[in-house]
Amino acid sequence: MHTLPMTDDELTGWLRLASARGLRPAALRTLLEQFGLPDAVLGQPFASLAAVTDEATARATLAAPHNGFEGYLDTVRAWREGAANAVLTLGDPAYPPALLTMPDPPPLLYVKGRIELLHARSIAVVGSRSATPQGTEDAARFARAFSNAGITVVSGLALGIDGAAHRGALAGPGSTVAVTGTGADLVYPAAHHALAHEIAAAGAIVTEWPLGTPARSSHFPQRNRLIAGLVGGVLIVEAAMRSGSLITARLANEMGRDVFALPGSIHAPLSRGCHRMIKQGAKLVETPEEVLEELGAAPVVSGLQPSQAAARPPSGLAPEAQRLLNALGHAPATLEILATRTDMDDTALQSMLLQLELAGHLTVLPGGRFSRANNES
Structure with missing residues (x-):
């Protein structure tokens, strides 16, 4: 999977539109569909842009780049020179097709690692940062089974369930994708530096946030939206009643993705979020095979690859x-x-x-x- 070569002028146009304050992704997509590439959009008169969207969007589109834009452009150019680093745009065939089913896909994605995994069949495995030992064990076991069946496991690089899911998936051919709430040049939490390095080498790290963006709590709901958009289904392993994992599940459900949840003790606080999702229609699952069956994917049998083991x-x-x-x-x-x-x-x-x-x-x-x-x- 290769990205389209992008000239400096094209990169400048994409970065300018992606960073334009007040230009929403859905409006930008409308402009790109109407006029073509960013250079063509930026070359339109105000009236043409306003006629397709509205006056506020037209003003945001044609506004001068923000202070520091030239410096950021140099930073991105240098970052793209790094091994396995790529900037994917909405106009690139390597852009994840699943995200194009969203009404407001991010105009730019920063990717470190194997871009082809963004096109693979995938499932999100998410849950609490304060996971129990049983929860982390279950997350790793399910993720390993999915990866062995050739399904890529997507998660958010957080402590607890996310980290266990990434580690379990790295053990199989499906590997893993980490969707982060920071710039692609930063790792959060710091405790996952080594894990992030492994994922960048054998899987992929993807984010819509500009380089140098630190972790902020407001970024994580948006990160969860990206996780939900990338996958065919979401498995919640452990979650409290108020949990980012439940946001991911709700968004996935709204996008028509399957939602699965592991049940637990009625006395366990981290089972309550899962039980709530089950009451709201999530599929109760007890084994990885049940999830694979729902996804129409066969588990590996007798060492055969998924395509060989299929019915x-x-x-x-x-x-x-x-x-x-x-x-x-x-x-x-x-x-x-x-x-x-x-x-x-x-x-x-x-x-x-x-x-x-x-x-x-x-x-x-x-x-x-x-x-x-x-x-x-």
Whole structure:
């Protein structure tokens, strides 16, 4: 998975719009859809911008860059030179497709590590910072099982359940993605410096916050929104009644993602948040296999990889066709993404895509992207 090369002028345009005070992500997306790349947006007269959005948005878009912008631009240029560091924009094919289903995806993402994991099938494992020993053990065990089944585990790099989930997932091929509430050049909490280094090497760290942004409590609900947007489901391991994990679960539910919760003792404070979510419709689960079944992913059997261990393909599909359909997942993907996920050569891949299209299993979208047909679960 490679990002599109970006000239300095293009980077300047994206950073200017992303940092424009008063320009909301949803309004920015509207402007980009109407006029194209940032340079084109910034080149529009006030009246054109106001006609598409409103006068306040037009003023925010055309306002002079904030003090220190040039210095920040130099900082980002230098950071991008670092190994495995990337800035993803809404216009980049490497931008996570799951986030594009949100009404207000972040215009920029700063990523350290394996960008392809942002396109992988994934589940969030979240919970209390003050986790019990049993809770951290459960989080690590579930995350390891998900990762062994080829599913990427997403969490927030916090103490407690998050840290245990990341560590468990690092043990398997699905690996892990940490979504942080700070700049990509900072680690919070400090106790997770070594863990963050491991994740950057074998998984990925992603944030929408500019470089140098310190941890602030107000950032974490927004971080939780990004976690919910990236994944196909959320598992809550332990959570108090007032908990950031419950915010993540609520946001995930609003986005149409699955929500799972581990039950516990009625006397345990950290079970109450989970029980509340179960009362509100979260699926009660006791084993990783139950979650994998709900997600339509097979656990690893007898050392086989997930694609080999899957049940007999439905609808009479050939195994290779079913494997390609599984690789497509439930978000639109490009030919390049599917080639990376399946290791199929271009000729075989295009032939199989055509067969699936003719059989009514997938739809070709504008921009050379492919999506499951509406009747596909």
